[in-house]
Amino acid sequence: MPKSLKSSVKYPQSVMVWGAMSAAGVGPLCFIKGRVNAASYQEILEHFMLPSAEKLYGDEDFVFQHDLAPAHSAKTTGKWFTDHGITVLNWPANSPDLNPIENLWDIVKRKLRDARPNTLDELKAAIEASWASITPQQCHRLIASMPRRIEAVISAKGFPTKY
Numbered sequence: 001m002p003k004s005l006k007s008s009v010k011y012p013q014s015v016m017v018w019g020a021m022s023a024a025g026v027g028p029l030c031f032i033k034g035r036v037n038a039a040s041y042q043e044i045l046e047h048f049m050l051p052s053a054e055k056l057y058g059d060e061d062f063v064f065q066h067d068l069a070p071a072h073s074a075k076t077t078g079k080w081f082t083d084h085g086i087t088v089l090n091w092p093a094n095s096p097d098l099n100p101i102e103n104l105w106d107i108v109k110r111k112l113r114d115a116r117p118n119t120l121d122e123l124k125a126a127i128e129a130s131w132a133s134i135t136p137q138q139c140h141r142l143i144a145s146m147p148r149r150i151e152a153v154i155s156a157k158g159f160p161t162k163y
Contacts, residue, residue, distance in 0.1 A: 027052025
């Protein structure tokens, strides 16, 4: 029966997105075309992370957190941070991913579940709307959970946790 069938998309549209957060809220999104290498990552940092930091921190110092993806750990990227006077959180290799922005991306994805974008532009608009609906309180709760996350990893001796 046709009314019993549900349409599905075998190869849905996808995009790669960069975003920043702090306990004060979220910064602007960057939709990424192609692969990310050290040079393109530094462009994202220049044009999106710096304005995000200005919006979220003003003149206050902050510590930037990212994982050890090759573009993040490249020598030229390290030099970029040094040249801009930005402290980067030391991130151990093979460590559990405790970055609270991963939980924020999960929130964004859950909000997108009912969206049925048909085009790439509709997908981007849905992502932007979902991102814009993130409250500073949600971000603050995720940041405030860091001590519990770290304690859970230590208690689990590095094995998986609920985070």
